Amino acid sequence: MNLPTKGEDIMRRLGIALVGVTLAAGLVAGSALAQTKEPIAKEPIALRDMGSFHIGGRVVEVTGQPIKEIVFTRGGVPAKMDPNGKYQVEQMYVQYFLPQSRKGRLPILLWHGGGLSGVTYETKPDGGDGWLSYFVRKGWDTYVSDAMERGRSGWTTSFGEPVVLPLGDPWERFRIGPAGSWNDDKAKRTTYPGAQFPVEAYEQFMKQGVPRWLTTDDPIMAGYLALVDKVCPCVVLVHSQSGAFGFKALESRPDKIKALVAIEPAAGGDRNKVASIKSTPVMIVYGDNAKDHPRWSKIRQGGVDYAGALKAAGGSIDVVDLPDAGIKGNSHMVMMDKNSDQVADLIQKWLAAKGLSD
């Protein structure tokens, strides 16, 4: 048994059966997979259906604007465009994959973090399988959405000026390396010891970024609630910015969200509403180096304090610091780290222990 005793304790506390040798062997195999560059023959994915839809949003009206003449395509035929009229805004894009052999008892919804889109859960920047494939292969009906304003959801100029992160910013903000470890020169970048983020694919990760705004929480939330109302009861898995949306959704629809998994949530829920969500099990997961990071230590402490309040009200919440469970080196982008399957296994086992998966 390779796991430290503390890790075993945490897993027992989480109600996860430890299958000694099997689990240890799984960790070794996962690590070997992450390191190899060779394509690996995969089990086929059998879907009973896949598809997408847009949900939510509203219609706004624009008046008093002049008619424009537009050449849409260079060398194309000019078109008159009257910008006045009604516009569809604030809808949300959702893509779903429904496995033929369903083992998750409910759909699982994967919500991404700030400045990103549902791509967060697809193929990892280093080309490995992400959590979308993981959960589909585990037999979950899996829904990946782009938050209102992000990606395929569209956006409108009425949101004002967006925020976009410069290339080096997430290197430290997302705890790949400590303060001062970023360098434009790849060879001069450093990381935390044993960092799991695939640093050679960092530029590839940054291609996933999309503009975001700081003024749009309410319509983002409206989109998520429309989704919950359409496809739940369900499990919701949130990351970073969407942590706040996940807890708000649970507070609004405690009967529809049957488990909430919050990966490094930017914020917890409302302490005045803990009693209302106590029948839903919640799991909060933090990666490595969160406790000592100047900003993440405060974010994590907020989550820990919130968990205490929820527990005191009779709620069911597990806070997992991955290093304490023997899983070291994870960045904020846990689902893209080299050992992402190992963390997903922990979540999958927690969900199974809650009776939500075979």
Place this chain on the structure above:
Amino acid sequence: MNLPTKGEDIMRRLGIALVGVTLAAGLVAGSALAQTKEPIAKEPIALRDMGSFHIGGRVVEVTGQPIKEIVFTRGGVPAKMDPNGKYQVEQMYVQYFLPQSRKGRLPILLWHGGGLSGVTYETKPDGGDGWLSYFVRKGWDTYVSDAMERGRSGWTTSFGEPVVLPLGDPWERFRIGPAGSWNDDKAKRTTYPGAQFPVEAYEQFMKQGVPRWLTTDDPIMAGYLALVDKVCPCVVLVHSQSGAFGFKALESRPDKIKALVAIEPAAGGDRNKVASIKSTPVMIVYGDNAKDHPRWSKIRQGGVDYAGALKAAGGSIDVVDLPDAGIKGNSHMVMMDKNSDQVADLIQKWLAAKGLSD
């Protein structure tokens, strides 16, 4: 045999074998499927893999901006954000589905039109299966991309002011109904006779819209060429705005694009370069009511004239006006029309006749 003689002639000219009763029966079945609201038990989709990646783009530098303090999440911990530095821009998002039983000889790339994203080819606004599912089920390795600046590709404020279409604009521009047929009141909208667009799902279609720009053809093209260089030899299927990009891509990579299917292309290729692309078969498809529409008649005539020039240079090009092939009522959004499978069958048969599919 239900098809009009003219349709049979066109199919023969295209080299498509007519399987009399079978084809006619297929049309009837397709029409029945499009009209029912009941979920239909589908054949499962077996994939040997699925995933996504971003490709292309470049790094630009911003200097001289003040450092900002930002609260990313309402109630969250403030963060300092230095907007100076390098930024990743102009990359393109691509998602792929690789069927277990491969019948298409090459990958097929589906490129969408202006103001839209790859969602164009996913589930149709009325909930029916789109062309992504169609081609995957027919055994094609299928790649759906969001053009640079659209959807999950991201965008930057340096592009300037985007264009967004008001709710009623595409009703007439995309030939669902003739001039004057749009009305904010659903009950007062009219269509061309026998229109195939699912008008009850028009608002749902408009949720798929995303902002676009009129100044970004070059980086869009660079993204498409990066994709062609990565995954081709291939078949490219383009629509509307991407018609221009498809012909440009073929002119730049005539050895890599082995067939080009252009659905209602906004523009054809460069008449000075027809000789260079004559070994690649090209199919141009127009829907109904294009010949008489004030703007589409010009666009179509441009395509027909270009086809004449390509043919005169020894090229292989088929121009199909769907109504002349017995397929009536199609709008500009052919892949969302109720009879989209019928049009896809025509394309599939053309590709098979060119030796590109079993």
